[in-house]
Structures are given as C-alpha cells and as structure tokens.
Amino acid sequence: MTLGLLLLLSALLQFLADKVKLPSLSESIKPEGKEWLFIILSFICQGFSEEFLYRFFLPESIYSVFKYFKKEKIFSKNRPTGLLLFLLFEFIFALIFSFSHRYLGFFAVINAFLAHFILRFSYLKCDNIAITSSVHIIYNLFQLIFFI
Numbered sequence: 001m002t003l004g005l006l007l008l009l010s011a012l013l014q015f016l017a018d019k020v021k022l023p024s025l026s027e028s029i030k031p032e033g034k035e036w037l038f039i040i041l042s043f044i045c046q047g048f049s050e051e052f053l054y055r056f057f058l059p060e061s062i063y064s065v066f067k068y069f070k071k072e073k074i075f076s077k078n079r080p081t082g083l084l085l086f087l088l089f090e091f092i093f094a095l096i097f098s099f100s101h102r103y104l105g106f107f108a109v110i111n112a113f114l115a116h117f118i119l120r121f122s123y124l125k126c127d128n129i130a131i132t133s134s135v136h137i138i139y140n141l142f143q144l145i146f147f148i
Helices: 002-019 035-068 080-099 106-126 129-146
Strands: none
Touching: 002 106, 002 129, 035 080, 035 106, 035 129, 080 106, 106 129
C-alpha cells in the first residue's frame, strides 16, 4: 500500500509538472551505460540511510529527549498539547527531508515532503525500518526506470 501511494503521488506530481511546463522529477537524473550500476547502488544506500535518519533516528531521538526530561505528561499524544508538539515535530522532520532533495528541483521537494508522511506512517504502523527502507529503495528504482 505504501509503495502504491508513493507511486500515485509521484505520477500526480509528474502530471502537474507537465501541465504547468516546469521541470519535472524525470528530468533530474538520466544515467547512461555503467552509470546505471552506480545509481542503483546509490539508491540502495540512500534508501536505507534516509529511512534510518528521517523516519527512525531524528524522530525517536527527539521523543526520547522529551521522555528523559520527564515531559511524558505534556508530550502525551492523547493530550492536545502533546498532539500539537507531535504534529509540529513531524512537520519539521518532513521539511528537513524534503529540502534534502532540493537539488532535484521543485517537484522533487514537494514529492519528498508528502512522501515523508506516507513513509513515516508506514514506519509507525509496522515498526520495522527494513520494510520502509525496502519500499523506499523500490520506489526510487521505479522512479528511475519508469519516469525517465
């Protein structure tokens, strides 16, 4: 389901880019010859490292700091202030993740921002970084093959 949502989002953004005549996601990378091997290896490394950093390490570290300082009562997702803090941090993590893709262009930043929420939700539901990393890697490979 996560992979399907990511691909649907990407296709929608690709369509919008074509309609407004702006550079799209597919115009960022066009490998030739032996570059394919290096790009695939890069996608594997990037997929895992991005998932680890943006979906696991940063969020869990921030939330652990709150627990360390005995802020569990304030930071409870069941309380309005806790839910607001949780949403604020998730928004900040999405911004950090999306702007790490700024070298790919405007639509890639928008795509990464929205994809962060899909991948983060998937991670929170399955609590397994290997699954979200695999989906991220497969998604990047689909992007490379089908949208170029």
